[in-house]
Amino acid sequence: MTDPAPERTPVLALEGVSKSFGAVRALRDVSLELYAGEAHALAGENGAGKSTLIKTLAGVHRPDAGTVLLDGTPVVFHGPADARDAGVAVIYQEPTLFPDLSIAENIFVGRQPRRSFGRVDHKAVREATAALFRRLGVDLDPEQPARGLSIADQQLVEIAKALSFDARVLIMDEPTAALTGSEVARLFGVVRALREAGAAVLFISHRLEEVFALCQRVTTLRDGAWVASEPVAGLGEDDLVRRMVGRDLDELYPKQDAAVGDVALRVRRLTREGVFTDVSFEVRHGEIVGLAGLVGAGRSEVARAVFGVDRWDAGAAEVDGRPLKPGAPSLAMAAGLALVPEDRRAQGLVMDMSIERNINLTGLRTTARAGLMNRGAERSRALDWAVRLQVKYARLADMVGTLSGGNQQKVVLAKWLATDPRVLIVDEPTRGIDVGTKAEVHRLLSQLAADGVAVLMISSDLPEILGMADRVLVMHEGRLTADIPRERATEETVMAAATGRARSAA
């Protein structure tokens, strides 16, 4: 693959773009050039700023500094409609469909073919959708409402949507995360055809082999900053990973050895219909078990079911021999289970409440006397844990919403550690927090394990899983596909199990 000649004008480009959200600098002086007929990969760890970059190209965010160039001319996208009209199609990681509308309407919303007097031509909408599905080789009914489609089917609808307006630029944010091998092959066929027809493609995937299979150039981001843009040819997977991580892994993952004790959490044949099936595993005291898998594999759902947020349909779970009941979180808490959820803003914290109140949400019973809240006990409990976890705050009475992401995560951890759990489930404990705090969270988890707590860590951050876990469980499409001890856990073995290429249940 040769470098594009310098006189070629990129279809879409970013020049020196910066974007901040409050105190978080999501992008710092990033440049990117997308050429017609070329597939460009965007690499970087979670939180490196990939999604922000995409949303800038898609007109969702406007850059604080720098410019977006369309055919070499600076443009300002005032909203997603502007970007769409300029020929930019985006497939987001989380499908964004309208559950109440039919599949056909989802694809053509705002762009329906029209007949006289500007009326929507419903028949043409249906037929165009059917034609798109034939081209994609998909068997879906255009008239069916989008509600209830599987993630993979939703993703296919998104792809059909992007195809429906002959996009000049196609941006795909992990489109393959929920697809099977054959679906991926079909998608790649379509993308290659589009590229050969002159479309520019921006592709994001955590599966590095897909990057190498599909793309000609790759741009790497790290912590919101541009690291490199280079041809894929001549680059090895290791080179790419090094550019993405770019720091000493040992420092970030301070894993202490701990004495592994008795089984703390035992899950047997747990099933929730349509979500996960026949999941069995154990976590012992003093052990950190990583739960890896692709987005949508059902990892968080297992955690939620074990903790009792969602009901399970079959199977059993127990903590230190005490059976848990389906759909009973307070019983799970009483048994010594704690769950630090995936989405701290929506599930982990009450954003409008103070740090003190948030930490004490788990201790309303222990700090109350005769049914009345004991403010003194509350305050000392909150202060104790906030200090122990080194939460950076001005006053305990400050609203949690004013803290940075990393400090918010510490408050969630404090809230659950204050219950003195025997089993701690953490779901994406370091998503979207800065490197320094990340290392602190890792040190804390390691310390907890050393103190005999059983830790189950769900993470999409592969280096984190490899760096922290004593054992790695891998889920693929609702099933547990591998149980890999630390010595044998590598990026290769975990990804193989996560993508369903290997079924090596130990």
Next chain:
Amino acid sequence: MTMTTKPAPAAAAGAPPTAGFLDRVLKVRELAIAAVLVLMLTATQLDNSAFLSQQGIKDLLLNATILVLVAVGQATVVITRNVDLSVGSVLGITAFAAGDFLHGGGNPVLAVVIAVAIGAGFGLVNGALVSLGQVPALVVTLGTLYIIRGLDSIWVGSRQITAADLPSGFVSFGHDGLSVIPYLALLTALVLVAAAYYLRSYRSGRDLYALGSSPEAARLAGVPVRKRILAAYVTCGALAGLAGALYLARFGNVDSGTGNGYELTVVSAVVVGGVAFTGGSGSVYGAALGALLLTSINSVLPSIGVSSVWVQAIDGVLLLLAIAVDRIVALRVAGLLRKRAAQTRSATHG
């Protein structure tokens, strides 16, 4: 992959009935209300043969027209996952404005236009507050409900418009019709059909469903969210204004209390008619049928000899029933889809 436990035919056999069931559920909602309505009217007619006389039919339609009009506007707003509680106040103030204008010797057509314009103006205020202020519609329109009612009270004071103040042509327009069909009902039917056709056949109409179904997805799909919400509120306000003018024509009697509490009846009609309060589904036909059902109960009870004190309780029961049915159906559908997804998943990945 080697775990072919469920063969593909299982999924293929499972899919079509589910799709059929879904289609039925989605289409049947309006039919169900229509069936209840027909059943109720037939039963009443059997019990009291004078019920569906010429005058009886005319009264049924006349009683329904104003509620149907406001319900159509309300449905447009509810489809976008919002609500307009100020419609009762708007109806009251526009009715008085039209009456005041006619009392001063104004042209009847112009009076209607004025009422519609005032209504649209209040709709614009509501829409601007909801779409720009990012404040829950329930609270905003509760506020404007009181503000408009307050303005009405200050302006109207203890004055009153009576039929004697109005031109006779305007009053007879409110009573007469083509054989059994009152002019008011014809006008309302026209508005209803136009609104339904617009919502179904225009991009901006489809956008209203889209943004009610998922505001975030609508934003990403480039739907001009604020503009659409504004338009929905203006439509709702304008229809409330039109309803105000028709109220004047029908009853000829307007004071500062006119339309008080009407918003709750309207919202009930819309919900009974199957327009989901969570947005994105339902139709104005459903809302109109809901309104017709609620007003018909008012006529049915006296003619079968039940005291009209029961009306409100029955309305409430209907409302709960409608919501319960919707919820049960939704849960069943969700369960079915979950099972089906599981089937196709194990079939394709087996």
